[in-house]
Amino acid sequence: MSVVVLGKSWNAGKVMEVVSELLSCGVTVRAVVAMKRPPAIRTWREIVQKLFYSEKDRLFQTLRLRSPQPRSARPSEAGGLDFVSAAERISPGQKGVPLPEFSRERSIEYIEVEDLNGTEAEAILRRLAPQLLVLAGTPILRPNILAVPVKGTLNVHMGILPQFRGRNVAEWAVFLDAPVGLTVHYVDPGVDTGAIVRVETVDVSDCPDIDSMRRKLRTLQHRLLAQCTREVLDGKITAVPQPPGKGKQYYVMHERLKRVVNHKLEAGYRPRNVGSRSRGSMNTTRRIARPPKLLSEKT
Amino acid sequence: MVALRNVAREARDLLQARIYRPAHFRVNFLDFLDLRTPPEKLHSNEIHIREAMAWLCRAQNATPDAGIAARYRLDKGWTTSYPETTGYIIPTFYNYAHVSGQPEYRHRAEQMACWLLTIQLDCGAFPGHTTSHLPQPRVFNTGQVMLGLLRAYRETGQPAFLEASRRAGDWLVAIQEPDGSWLKHTFCNRTHAYHTCVAWPLLELYAVTREPRYRRAAVQNLDWALSLQQPNGWFQNSGFRNDDQPVLHTIAYTITGLIESGALLAPKDPARNRYVQAALRASEALLHRFEIRRFMAGQFDAQWKSTVRYSCLTGNCQTAYNWLRLFQFTGDPRFLNGAMKLNDFVKSTQDLSSSHPGVRGGIKGSHPIWGNYVRFGYPNWAAKFFVDALMLEDKIVSLLFREVGIQ
Numbered sequence A: 001m002s003v004v005v006l007g008k009s010w011n012a013g014k015v016m017e018v019v020s021e022l023l024s025c026g027v028t029v030r031a032v033v034a035m036k037r038p039p040a041i042r043t044w045r046e047i048v049q050k051l052f053y054s055e056k057d058r059l060f061q062t063l064r065l066r067s068p069q070p071r072s073a074r075p076s077e078a079g080g081l082d083f084v085s086a087a088e089r090i091s092p093g094q095k096g097v098p099l100p101e102f103s104r105e106r107s108i109e110y111i112e113v114e115d116l117n118g119t120e121a122e123a124i125l126r127r128l129a130p131q132l133l134v135l136a137g138t139p140i141l142r143p144n145i146l147a148v149p150v151k152g153t154l155n156v157h158m159g160i161l162p163q164f165r166g167r168n169v170a171e172w173a174v175f176l177d178a179p180v181g182l183t184v185h186y187v188d189p190g191v192d193t194g195a196i197v198r199v200e201t202v203d204v205s206d207c208p209d210i211d212s213m214r215r216k217l218r219t220l221q222h223r224l225l226a227q228c229t230r231e232v233l234d235g236k237i238t239a240v241p242q243p244p245g246k247g248k249q250y251y252v253m254h255e256r257l258k259r260v261v262n263h264k265l266e267a268g269y270r271p272r273n274v275g276s277r278s279r280g281s282m283n284t285t286r287r288i289a290r291p292p293k294l295l296s297e298k299t
Numbered sequence B: 001m002v003a004l005r006n007v008a009r010e011a012r013d014l015l016q017a018r019i020y021r022p023a024h025f026r027v028n029f030l031d032f033l034d035l036r037t038p039p040e041k042l043h044s045n046e047i048h049i050r051e052a053m054a055w056l057c058r059a060q061n062a063t064p065d066a067g068i069a070a071r072y073r074l075d076k077g078w079t080t081s082y083p084e085t086t087g088y089i090i091p092t093f094y095n096y097a098h099v100s101g102q103p104e105y106r107h108r109a110e111q112m113a114c115w116l117l118t119i120q121l122d123c124g125a126f127p128g129h130t131t132s133h134l135p136q137p138r139v140f141n142t143g144q145v146m147l148g149l150l151r152a153y154r155e156t157g158q159p160a161f162l163e164a165s166r167r168a169g170d171w172l173v174a175i176q177e178p179d180g181s182w183l184k185h186t187f188c189n190r191t192h193a194y195h196t197c198v199a200w201p202l203l204e205l206y207a208v209t210r211e212p213r214y215r216r217a218a219v220q221n222l223d224w225a226l227s228l229q230q231p232n233g234w235f236q237n238s239g240f241r242n243d244d245q246p247v248l249h250t251i252a253y254t255i256t257g258l259i260e261s262g263a264l265l266a267p268k269d270p271a272r273n274r275y276v277q278a279a280l281r282a283s284e285a286l287l288h289r290f291e292i293r294r295f296m297a298g299q300f301d302a303q304w305k306s307t308v309r310y311s312c313l314t315g316n317c318q319t320a321y322n323w324l325r326l327f328q329f330t331g332d333p334r335f336l337n338g339a340m341k342l343n344d345f346v347k348s349t350q351d352l353s354s355s356h357p358g359v360r361g362g363i364k365g366s367h368p369i370w371g372n373y374v375r376f377g378y379p380n381w382a383a384k385f386f387v388d389a390l391m392l393e394d395k396i397v398s399l400l401f402r403e404v405g406i407q
Helices: A009-022 A044-052 A058-065 A099-105 A119-128 A168-175 A210-233 A255-266 A283-288 B002-016 B022-030 B045-061 B083-100 B103-118 B139-156 B158-176 B193-209 B210-228 B248-264 B270-293 B313-330 B335-350 B380-404
Strands: A002-008 A028-035 A107-115 A132-136 A152-157 A164-166 A181-186 A198-203 A248-250 B072-073 B375-380
Touching: A002 A009, A002 A119, A009 A028, A009 A099, A009 A210, A009 B139, A009 B380, A028 A099, A028 A119, A099 A107, A132 A210, A132 B375, A152 A210, A152 A248, A164 A168, A168 A210, A168 A255, A181 A210, A255 B335, A255 B380, B022 B210, B045 B083, B045 B103, B045 B193, B045 B335, B083 B103, B083 B139, B083 B380, B103 B139, B103 B158, B139 B158, B139 B193, B158 B193, B158 B210, B193 B210, B210 B248, B210 B270, B248 B270, B248 B313, B270 B313, B270 B335, B313 B335, B313 B380, B335 B380, B375 B380
Parallel strands: A002 A028, A002 A132, A028 A107, A132 A152, A164 A248
Antiparallel strands: A152 A181, A181 A198, B072 B375
């Protein structure tokens, strides 16, 4: 029984880690299907924007290395495009063995597609006919892709479901004094709403900041994903559907709020809001959320 | 042919906006390329607030009375005073006077309040539009002036401010429809969901006078507004006209009126929860759209979708303020998070270095400046809501930092 791993070609390190863990758990990886990098710069406006923001160095890197750009030319956050340098976007694995060669060495078919949700990708996956799809960092997948694998699509989420869906959930858990953890779940068309395979809490008291916390979680998550994949293929796991409407969707955390998270991590973070009663508001914010004063009262 | 006509119209508008002036050209050029201040180069909120307040002072100095010029227009410069927005800018000036410790702003606020007393109509209402228009009583405008007068009364104790507010409140009560809406003396002669921002000052007036008719009228209107809400949080009648896509500015007013009215009711009053929950439903829809698109559109339809490519900066600031208030109510940090990002976006559009006093520190109606809301202009109410949102953000974040022990 085989699986196909989906990922992004420019996030090769993550793909390689997932594949390595799957192989170490005795899972047969039939193929890796990776999304091609989109063109670096698509409009003359983006060139001008990069120059305006003094990104000449990054511009050169971008032109040479073709780092990905956001889907539209509209600035994403305040102050322009996401100028994450190409160097930052290249994961460590790619600095060594390229992903196609990595796959070939392990007798794994490697295929690149423009769009993981497109008809080309769908046709390829139908040809491969995997039992399971395993995600190694992909955009949201559409129903046409999710319908292909017989047993479904597995993903590992860097937060505890159903309470924490969406982005930066590890950070939000710390912000809200809630447990940090990982969830392996089936993927459905919603955002992190698929049936839960396994939840594991992770002690991050030894992580002094967000970066180290994410590094720790990244290391553990691929191992957990691989173990769960093995167990799903062996029929040893029954997934639990998430109750509809439970939990909240979180979004990218503002830098100022990350200071709070880093401060808590630096002090050796231990969760205070334990269990399912964590409703997404924290002891601290409850204290701050005093009854609103009258308009006339002084600020 | 249509494309040619559009180009000709755009060219005509740009010439009318005096694009040949260096400061105006700079604004349009930067917006054409969508060049805004990058996040790492944004200044502290204090600096952005200070520049916006300086702009508001210049807007006040630009008029022959003590009112604040409605806007700076690229085509015509400063306009005449706008009573409605002068009214609700008064609390902003008082708040900034407290925060900055500069008494000049108190003095200016009192000047505004005194000027408003001189233009109150015989019926008790306040006029719509700017002072260059014939004075006609207007429901919404009267409510906003009341906010300023009541704050001036609380700050100074002068009975004239309370008396004027009472007369205005009596007029509002007298012309209210049986179902709680206002139809007479309204913009475009229709009912508006955003009249929740008229219910709010009525509740403020009730808080001071304890006269039940003000509370009754306010609650009637708020309940009427709730009847307009769809399951997805959308409010019918939330635009100026019978629009398919009302501008965010009026949607935000509707939400603000519900939040601030809820805040004035007793914590155990079930109506308080109803109004705040209604505001929450609409706000969550907006938050999700903003976070997913990473851009706040200037207009929305009844499914919270948008086809416009501009941002209504006034609406952004109002929405950020609403989200901060909802964070205070619920403790849900997603609202705080979204508000900070929205504030950052507006900060990135504020020009702090222009040599032109009408541009420097002001907040445009739209980004880009040729968007559909206050096209090619800098409305004073955008600056006001911007200052309010940033001051509240600073207050909340400083409390938060103190709680967790960050210096």
